[in-house]
Amino acid sequence: MPDFVASRREVLRHNPLNTVTAAVERVGDARGRTLVRKELRAPAGPPDHPWAASEDPRHWNYWRREADVYRDPDLRRSLLDTGLDLPGATVTEHDGGAVLWLEDVTGRPGTAFTLDDHVAVATGLGRWQAQGPLRARWASAGFLREYSASKQVPWHLLDDDAAWDRPLVRDTWPAGLRDGWCRLLAHRAELLTLMERLPRTRCHLDVWVSNEIRRPTGEVVLLDWAFAGDGAVGEDVGNHVPDAVFDLFWPAERIGELDVACFAAYLTGLREGGWRGDRRELRLGVVASCVKYAWLLPLMLEQAGRDAHHAYHQPADSGRLFHQRGLALAHLVAWCDEALALGGRAP
Numbered sequence: 001m002p003d004f005v006a007s008r009r010e011v012l013r014h015n016p017l018n019t020v021t022a023a024v025e026r027v028g029d030a031r032g033r034t035l036v037r038k039e040l041r042a043p044a045g046p047p048d049h050p051w052a053a054s055e056d057p058r059h060w061n062y063w064r065r066e067a068d069v070y071r072d073p074d075l076r077r078s079l080l081d082t083g084l085d086l087p088g089a090t091v092t093e094h095d096g097g098a099v100l101w102l103e104d105v106t107g108r109p110g111t112a113f114t115l116d117d118h119v120a121v122a123t124g125l126g127r128w129q130a131q132g133p134l135r136a137r138w139a140s141a142g143f144l145r146e147y148s149a150s151k152q153v154p155w156h157l158l159d160d161d162a163a164w165d166r167p168l169v170r171d172t173w174p175a176g177l178r179d180g181w182c183r184l185l186a187h188r189a190e191l192l193t194l195m196e197r198l199p200r201t202r203c204h205l206d207v208w209v210s211n212e213i214r215r216p217t218g219e220v221v222l223l224d225w226a227f228a229g230d231g232a233v234g235e236d237v238g239n240h241v242p243d244a245v246f247d248l249f250w251p252a253e254r255i256g257e258l259d260v261a262c263f264a265a266y267l268t269g270l271r272e273g274g275w276r277g278d279r280r281e282l283r284l285g286v287v288a289s290c291v292k293y294a295w296l297l298p299l300m301l302e303q304a305g306r307d308a309h310h311a312y313h314q315p316a317d318s319g320r321l322f323h324q325r326g327l328a329l330a331h332l333v334a335w336c337d338e339a340l341a342l343g344g345r346a347p
Contacts, residue, residue: 256331
């Protein structure tokens with residue numbers, strides 16, 4: 001940005017574990033203008049890091065993907081009249097990385113969304129995804145399986161009675177969650193296969209409230225396109241609903257309401273976009289997405305003995321966090337059972 005000289009900076013909340021992301025900050029200049037500056041790094045660290053960057057355009061963590069997304073006119077055109085939008089952007093490159101100079105979007109942040117705002121997201125996703133799969137060179141493939149397999153997970157704690165007897169777990173999680181999660185894990189391979197056999201479409205693959213801002217004009221701007229590519233119908237909604245609860249931006253007691261509203265809105269958007277597929281397959285794509293979170297419960301068992309806890313890299317009240325996540329995890333068990341039934345298997 002040759003005419004923009006930053007005179008002040010504010011670090012924005014982001015995932016510091018991802019080696020692709022060097023910085024995300026709001027910057028301002030002497031004229032009162034603001035932009036969001038996001039710096040991307042080429043692969044440099046150990047390849048076995050769970051958030052290691054990749055040079056492969058099909059890899060889920062391809063380091064250049066966001067730069068390519070913002071410079072792709074076809075993607076921008078595909079969002080027209082859907083109710084979704086991209087921020088304005090300029091990309092500059094340097095040795096070992098790139099910098100995204102993004103519009104500092106004004107409006108209601110997803111972290112403060114009402115149910116109507118969530119419905120707008122789901123409707124827009126339906127209209128956009130009615131267009132079918134992405135054909136772009138930068139589009140990821142196999143995200144769900146590769147991302148979920150990249151996690152370093154203490155699976156053994158599922159069989160550890162002492163881990164389940166920690167007060168944060170014992171006193172806040174709903175009865176039956178242990179058996180339910182073991183059932184989900186027992187069907188993990190089957191759920192992944194079900195997802196991979198569903199009709200394919202274009203997906204953002206990180207749709208959740210911290211990546212959403214609703215403009216005063218009504219369009220929902222989607223941020224952070226780092227994973228975008230091929231996915232199953234329903235997969236983005238299957239991410240949007242539980243993630244809003246896991247990081248305490250939507251009450252777990254109302255997750256069923258959010259689920260019903262977003263699914264209905266997504267189906268409406270798809271139909272408006274000309275999609276004539278099977279409603280059963282669509283629902284299967286939402287509920288079988290629960291497999292993405294197989295790692296989360298054992299990780300929480302590991303963390304239950306800590307003195308302090310965080311929700312999306314911010315301090316959180318431990319009791320509230322575990323209670324809310326426990327209810328959300330139980331909802332995902334119900335999704336698992338629904339997916340198995342839809343897929344022709346009794347849970």
